Amino acid sequence: MPRALGRPGFSFSERFIKLLITTAAPLAFFESLAALKFGSLKKESYLTPAPNFFVVISDVFFRLFGRLVFTYPPKEQFFWHSSLVLNLWTGFVLITAIFATLLLIYYFYKSLKQKDINLYKYSLLVFWLGFGVLLFGFYKKDIYDYYFSFLFPLPFILVAILLNFIWENKKYIKRYSKYLALLIFAAILSLNLFGIPFKYEPNRQLNQMRSIADFIMTKTNTKPFNFALITGGNSDHAYRYFFTIWNHPPTTIEDPAKDPQRESVEDQLFVICESVPCEPIGHSLWEIAGFGRAEIESQWDVSVVKVYKLVHFKEK
Template identity: 40%
Template sequence: MPFFALITMYAVWKVWRWGYWRWLLVAALAFAFVLNSHYLGLLLLPPILIFVLLRFRQERNWRYLLFSLFLFLLLMSPLLFFDLRHGWTNYIAMKTFFTDRQTTVNVKFYKSLPYIWPIWKDINTSLLAAGQKLPGTVISIFTPLALLYLILKLRLRLLNPDLLFVSVWTVSGLVGLGLYKQHIYIHYYGFLFPVPFFLLGYALYFFPVNKILKNFLAIFSFLMLLVPSLLHHPFTIGPNDQLHRSSLVADTIIREVGGRPFNLALISRYNYDASYRYLLSLKSAPYYTVHEKLTDQLFVICESAAEPEGCQPIGHPLWEIASFGWAKIDSQWDFSWGVKLYRLVNNPSGQ
């Protein structure tokens, strides 16, 4: 998403700033890719509409506007065809997302205010400071204060239009994320990825100090961001050996099932069971989903053993476990990397 979000906003900037309407076609193309990456890309829509309509007021170019809209709808049409064949799955999901506001979004914009600073700090910490809180906090404080000083010093009428463009992009994204009630993962910032780089660069470049001090600030900021990025680069962390570990779990299941059919469930906060099912299918294990066949043994892989709540397969609300019915733990295996494996068998009496 970050690449296409950048292309989208760059194309919109070309339309708004210079009146290059042909770039609206590029914006429509890139924005369709953004939405196919994640629905939070919709938070780009407000700045897109604002700046395109501002240019449209000056120059009514219906030709490129309609062509761009047609191109966007054409690229989004596969989702429509998918919904037509699958009971409007995406439409229902989007409708639930915007109507079930108790757990998803809040439409009262002022409710986002308490969350803007934590989100802004997390964006800078995650994207600029390699997850390190101290440099992330410093940048989060310096950038808005420096920009505020520039705005007050230069007056709004002299404000650089490019800064205005990026600021609207930033505020729209922060407010939108502030209204989002669920957990915000780092990859959700994809549509805002270029923003902290632009704002920090602008603040350093235009900050009204003498050349020596400006160079010092630039070098200091560069090193403050470079050093954590090098020290905490993903290449410095050893591989988690997922394939080998998943294969060991699958081999254990195959060894213990005794050739009899079994069902499978995975308790994990961040993972899916597809890797385990794939390895089991490669090894011709007698695995069935609960839709295909409800067997007399259920193997539960628990990757949440290290979490504070631990792992409690009995009575867990996961649908594979709930569909299995009353059960008890027959056997348990512990793996050195923290994964636990349970075999559940039927327990009609519940005792």
């Protein structure tokens, strides 16, 4: 493909790739700015320090290729595979990703030196990869796979360039080049067939949240209550949604300037702990701190979380 990009006439596939790159560039730019802005709006640390910049970009670089091209399993599915399989899988992803990236840099440098027609195309790919990956280093929360939406086509293009390089290379790999390219392609195809998501049991997160919210409803005794969620990055909207459709939404604790009489503070506060260890007493989260001095009346293990019922502290 690298030499083909320089020919005056383009095949259908080459035109498609060119169109894909040129249309994805503006999307990549604006979604990158949005991600950076959203990542800087972190309100609290959730009891965990911000991850190291280089650790984050290394993880993003690996997952960009591993999760999208090689269907590398998420951490919660590691137990499905042996250590040997995971190590081989990891090595395959790293070797392919590193060589594909180095090949892109080589083509970019070569085009820059010769100032040929491919310079702008490789410049765009280098900017797309570098800016897109480095940007996540400033993000302060959990990074989910769907955050890579503006990068989705990129690893496939880079792996395709690498396979094309191996296929057409006669200088170093000689007559085995086509067999090696076919072997790598077959391995990637096999991993994608082997790693289809339908074979894994779903986590049924929505059902879990519904059952947890239902449990809290049974403990409120139909009385007003405040609600808080201590988590590593999830939102409490799903829990509040169920409380609302069941016509018993929690009371939101207002700022003292808006509520000087503290009428928004109820007699009971239910806290869900998704992160461990968890200590709701004295937590800095506003939904807990705004409740005032409290003590634990009850606590339960529900599904995969711990639920606390807090009441106002009473002098003994």
